Amino acid sequence: MNRLVVQLPGLSLKNPVMPASGCFGFGREYAKFYDLSVLGAIMIKATTLEARFGNPTPRVAETPSGMLNAIGLQNPGLEKVMEEELPWLAQYDVPIIANVAGSTMEDYVEVAKHISKAPNVHALELNISCPNVKKGGIAFGTVPEVAAELTKLVKEVSEVPVYVKLSPNVTNIVEMAKAIEEAGADGLTMINTLLGMRIDIKTAEPILANRTGGLSGPAIKPIAIRMIYEVSQAVSIPIIGMGGIQSAEDVIEFFYAGASAVAVGTANFVDPFVCPNIIAELPALLDELGFAHISECTGRSWKKGGSTIYCGA
Amino acid sequence: MNRLVVQLPGLSLKNPVMPASGCFGFGREYAKFYDLSVLGAIMIKATTLEARFGNPTPRVAETPSGMLNAIGLQNPGLEKVMEEELPWLAQYDVPIIANVAGSTMEDYVEVAKHISKAPNVHALELNISCPNVKKGGIAFGTVPEVAAELTKLVKEVSEVPVYVKLSPNVTNIVEMAKAIEEAGADGLTMINTLLGMRIDIKTAEPILANRTGGLSGPAIKPIAIRMIYEVSQAVSIPIIGMGGIQSAEDVIEFFYAGASAVAVGTANFVDPFVCPNIIAELPALLDELGFAHISECTGRSWKKGGSTIYCGA
Amino acid sequence: MKEQMTIVRHEQLAKQIYELTLSGSLVQTMNEPGQFVHVKVAEYAPLLRRPLSLCDINKEAGECTMIYRAEGAGTTLLAKKRPGETIDVLGPLGNGFPVEAAKAGQRALLVGGGIGVPPLYELAKQFVNSGVSVTTVLGFQTKEVVFYEQKFLTYGETYVATVDGSYGTKGFVTDVINERALSFDVLYACGPKPMLKALEQQFPQKEVYLSLEERMGCGVGACFACVCHVPNSETAYKKVCSDGPVFKAGEVVL
Amino acid sequence: MKEQMTIVRHEQLAKQIYELTLSGSLVQTMNEPGQFVHVKVAEYAPLLRRPLSLCDINKEAGECTMIYRAEGAGTTLLAKKRPGETIDVLGPLGNGFPVEAAKAGQRALLVGGGIGVPPLYELAKQFVNSGVSVTTVLGFQTKEVVFYEQKFLTYGETYVATVDGSYGTKGFVTDVINERALSFDVLYACGPKPMLKALEQQFPQKEVYLSLEERMGCGVGACFACVCHVPNSETAYKKVCSDGPVFKAGEVVL
Ligand SMILES: Cc1cc2nc3c(=O)[nH]c(=O)nc-3n(C[C@H](O)[C@H](O)[C@H](O)COP(=O)(O)OP(=O)(O)OC[C@H]3O[C@@H](n4cnc5c(N)ncnc54)[C@H](O)[C@@H]3O)c2cc1C
Ligand SMILES: Cc1cc2nc3c(=O)[nH]c(=O)nc-3n(C[C@H](O)[C@H](O)[C@H](O)COP(=O)(O)OP(=O)(O)OC[C@H]3O[C@@H](n4cnc5c(N)ncnc54)[C@H](O)[C@@H]3O)c2cc1C
Ligand SMILES: Cc1cc2nc3c(=O)[nH]c(=O)nc-3n(C[C@H](O)[C@H](O)[C@H](O)COP(=O)(O)O)c2cc1C
Numbered sequence A, B: 001m002n003r004l005v006v007q008l009p010g011l012s013l014k015n016p017v018m019p020a021s022g023c024f025g026f027g028r029e030y031a032k033f034y035d036l037s038v039l040g041a042i043m044i045k046a047t048t049l050e051a052r053f054g055n056p057t058p059r060v061a062e063t064p065s066g067m068l069n070a071i072g073l074q075n076p077g078l079e080k081v082m083e084e085e086l087p088w089l090a091q092y093d094v095p096i097i098a099n100v101a102g103s104t105m106e107d108y109v110e111v112a113k114h115i116s117k118a119p120n121v122h123a124l125e126l127n128i129s130c131p132n133v134k135k136g137g138i139a140f141g142t143v144p145e146v147a148a149e150l151t152k153l154v155k156e157v158s159e160v161p162v163y164v165k166l167s168p169n170v171t172n173i174v175e176m177a178k179a180i181e182e183a184g185a186d187g188l189t190m191i192n193t194l195l196g197m198r199i200d201i202k203t204a205e206p207i208l209a210n211r212t213g214g215l216s217g218p219a220i221k222p223i224a225i226r227m228i229y230e231v232s233q234a235v236s237i238p239i240i241g242m243g244g245i246q247s248a249e250d251v252i253e254f255f256y257a258g259a260s261a262v263a264v265g266t267a268n269f270v271d272p273f274v275c276p277n278i279i280a281e282l283p284a285l286l287d288e289l290g291f292a293h294i295s296e297c298t299g300r301s302w303k304k305g306g307s308t309i310y311c312g313a
Numbered sequence C, D: 001m002k003e004q005m006t007i008v009r010h011e012q013l014a015k016q017i018y019e020l021t022l023s024g025s026l027v028q029t030m031n032e033p034g035q036f037v038h039v040k041v042a043e044y045a046p047l048l049r050r051p052l053s054l055c056d057i058n059k060e061a062g063e064c065t066m067i068y069r070a071e072g073a074g075t076t077l078l079a080k081k082r083p084g085e086t087i088d089v090l091g092p093l094g095n096g097f098p099v100e101a102a103k104a105g106q107r108a109l110l111v112g113g114g115i116g117v118p119p120l121y122e123l124a125k126q127f128v129n130s131g132v133s134v135t136t137v138l139g140f141q142t143k144e145v146v147f148y149e150q151k152f153l154t155y156g157e158t159y160v161a162t163v164d165g166s167y168g169t170k171g172f173v174t175d176v177i178n179e180r181a182l183s184f185d186v187l188y189a190c191g192p193k194p195m196l197k198a199l200e201q202q203f204p205q206k207e208v209y210l211s212l213e214e215r216m217g218c219g220v221g222a223c224f225a226c227v228c229h230v231p232n233s234e235t236a237y238k239k240v241c242s243d244g245p246v247f248k249a250g251e252v253v254l
């Protein structure tokens, strides 16, 4: 059964399904529910140079078919991640994608340099788009030149391939993607959350202590699909797609749009078993749709002749 | 009971609730359900110079807590709207906001010049952001200078106040809003739909014949709230807010964010009575929240001391 | 025009095919076969209503019946609802089959494909009540999804075709019509577009009424989601939800 | 840890207050009062689970009971569910009240505020079974929302306070404790933060356990939504969902 195997820069994945960064901690909690080795990979929580407590609470708010979060990149800092979290994760047969964040370019470079040396870190994911960090974060993700420069600097120091995570909060996502590709990124991950807000009807105060937060979950899926559809036709580096995935059908939809692998975020909170369930369901779905290998689905919505093979119902 | 009365440039509204453009046709269909005179105003379907058939079908697709549409500005054209639709609407005691669209600046100017002369048209709404028209449309809504120029040209010819409808598909909504304010707009309406897409799992083809479409409905509400929150603090012209409104509580949330009136779009499809129901429920909700007049709610989430008056629960 | 109707019966008829009977005062406003109701399946999601054709109108009992295939998110959720629960129904909507087009003593041919079969049942009933003879041809994919053959038999000759030949005639409804050389005065059809096109082409000289399907937003004519072209015009249109769903053959471009 | 549990009883106890009893094999894994279950109310929306405390664990019957206030979207929808329907339950989650902290012969003071009352019921039951005496003080806003007074009375002295004085003592739980000069060895409390703070301040020398509430994402410790500060550190934290919801007074910053 290697019809789910996917090869991406730095990543030899037994299947293309992985939990998204920030939605799976460093794996410890979900290890109580199932064997993490079934996962294609794990995108760990954003790591910064120093430990961060993050934002005040409330940090999450529910929205129609989605949620807002403003965690504020809480994490134990590079040192602890290197010494405690990554070695713990090494007991599982699963490649780790380290999500790297910071307030300055130097921060990113420093974290990337060190974390890319960890034996089970097979790739980096540059989180240039977290809308919850006031300093820097958002600008990196919305100005092509800045994103490109950061990509270059990190590429210079990283010992593993570098994926850059795109923010959807931009007018022209293709322009961003191309600038980052040209700067040498090995792949893209998309999308991060959309900037949103909710206000408490009784107090007239924003529900999140941080006021605004990042919108994730099924609500944003059509935006993710559209952006991956556009970007995948404009770049030649692979895309790990995310944004509202809840089912094996959703995974196929992301592949059709142009993704080569996918990450599942918010859905882990709704159902802790969602990743292994999706992985288990994919082969039967491929049968039903008539595909020998999941990679055949990538970009099918726009590749010539993409719609002629399957003739169902 | 004048606690719902709202005064906006050109608009003396008996209440601040109106159907959003494109979600109410020219009123004929909903007139079978209730007396249109109960509405604060009506935003009629986008009008273009010539009649347009619009895009091929399928034109709509459902998404989690939302929908995509790619109608393609189907409408009978300026002449018929002036001769048939607006006179028919004149039987109701309700101000009309005419939604103006086009492919070139000249189109907009031409439509604006004429339609603003109709006696029951009390304001224009420039649809510079409809993502379904391939020529021109999207650029108007994403480049501040272009939007500003169009606003100026239309202001020169319009006999009624001009509201400009903002596209959410931009990196910096505040910059857009300020450029349009400086160009002389009398008000803003926001938000239009977010560009999205869905792909049919069986055929690998986009569900919409137009491939991409505009995302509306409750799913986008947190994005609308965030954008209105940001823009209302940066401009001094009023905002008519929209994006996922379904209930009287949603209306208050939009006011708290910074809106001075609201429009209801997609929710009309879910419940044809949604507008009159919301209007009927608002007074009791104002009582519950302790407001004498709905205008007290505008911008409450960011106005100093905004959270000190009401002490509930 | 909108009511919380109560489920009185809800039964599975065939593979994925369910028969849903609702009671409520809205039934008294339902008259035309071919009209549809717009059903809100759950309070929040799915967001949009689902159009379902009226299959049986029983004014005395104050009940109406719809038949649907549980396939996507909305209908699958609907299939889990049980008697006693209520459903938010908007309708009846649209313009149905013109029953008066067939006169007493004439013969109506009713042709249904798959989940297009249900509206023909109320139509057959009304014809029999008004002295019109009915021949029915029902087409399905396969034996497992055949339903209502017996019910139609009580109103007249009834033939079934399945694409895979697992039940009745192997092939399409048009094969049955041709093989049996079925004769009729007026033809009424509901089903997939290729079937409707085939019928339209085969009987250009006959009076033919076709019920169309299109993805809908509002269901009431306001959103322009469900339009179709009118022959020989670039901008003229009809709305399936409010001008249709039933059109006379030739009236719109299929 | 996750199961479709079946509703066996679902009753309204007071204004907006519902008692929900579920059966399923998950009950056999439920032990600690103060633990919670994470409930998915509907298939699609609302999206997130709702944390509800265990109020009664009946392993023999294979049933557990929760009590909740129907207020927002999720709990209002939950209140419409009827016996026979199933609900997706994840749990038991978190760390509950340390029952063993009170020894046989000692007296435990149980203090509950509003919808914080339910977890104290299973706690009282376990204390009585292990020979610990129980005094309960329950605080509510008003008479209309008082519940379970009789049930607590079967386990020991029980006092009720209402903020508006419409039932029991007028005022807060602390007023009852002070007026009656209630004595105890260990204090266990669940309720609104101001109540917990007041208790923490009033009994600095006592062993006090407090159950906290915080908005949650995952409920299992993975998302960092529900953290609280630990005294004297800028970055140290505890997660309410997985380190709590019960903490010893002083362990976290309220
Ligand atoms: C006038 C009319 C009458 C109909 N009568 C019947 C009937 O009696 N029995 C029956 O089983 N079906 C009928 N249909 C088709 C039925 O509406 C769809 O099968 C149903 O909406 C699909 O919903 P879902 O939740 O299964 O699919 P989903 O995939 O979850 O639906 C997503 C969206 O697409 C729309 N959609 C999907 N398929 C169709 C379709 N074939 N036609 C129109 N919209 C679609 C849905 O309404 C919804 O808005 C009718 C359609 C129309 C237009
Ligand atoms: C550990 C724990 C145990 C709890 N036990 C009980 C109980 O036994 N009985 C009971 O009635 N309530 C209990 N609560 C509070 C209960 O979870 C909320 O009242 C409920 O989630 C509100 O959901 P809603 O659908 O009514 O509100 P909505 O406003 O629709 O909720 C929106 C979002 O905010 C969250 N939220 C809203 N209010 C709260 C709150 N007070 N605490 C945490 N999250 C909230 C919801 O979970 C949801 O994610 C408990 C909370 C926690 C953290
Ligand atoms: C609670 C939460 C925390 C997140 N933290 C991070 C993070 O640390 N780094 C990052 O790149 N993305 C983070 N994200 C974004 C997700 O990785 C993902 O891009 C986004 O949520 C969309 O996917 P989803 O809809 O499946 O959740 C976070 C999302 C959530 C909901």
Ligand SMILES: Cc1cc2nc3c(=O)[nH]c(=O)nc-3n(C[C@H](O)[C@H](O)[C@H](O)COP(=O)(O)O)c2cc1C
Binding pocket: B020, B021, B022, B023, B045, B046, B069, B071, B073, B099, B127, B130, B165, B191, B192, B193, B215, B216, B217, B218, B220, B242, B243, B244, B245, B263, B264, B265, B266, B267, C217, C223
């Ligand atoms: C079917 C449909 C058609 C629309 N047509 C128009 C239009 O013609 N002009 C316009 O400015 N906005 C149009 N819109 C956008 C709405 O007016 C509104 O800005 C948007 O849908 C967000 O509000 P909602 O979430 O309440 O629907 C349309 C929206 C829908 C769903």
Ligand code: FES
Binding pocket: C215, C216, C217, C218, C219, C220, C221, C222, C223, C224, C225, C226, C227, C239, C240, C241, C242
């Ligand atoms: S569905 Fe809206 S016009 Fe037909």
Ligand code: FES
Binding pocket: D215, D216, D217, D218, D219, D220, D221, D222, D223, D224, D225, D226, D227, D239, D240, D241, D242
């Ligand atoms: S709710 Fe996710 S860590 Fe506690």
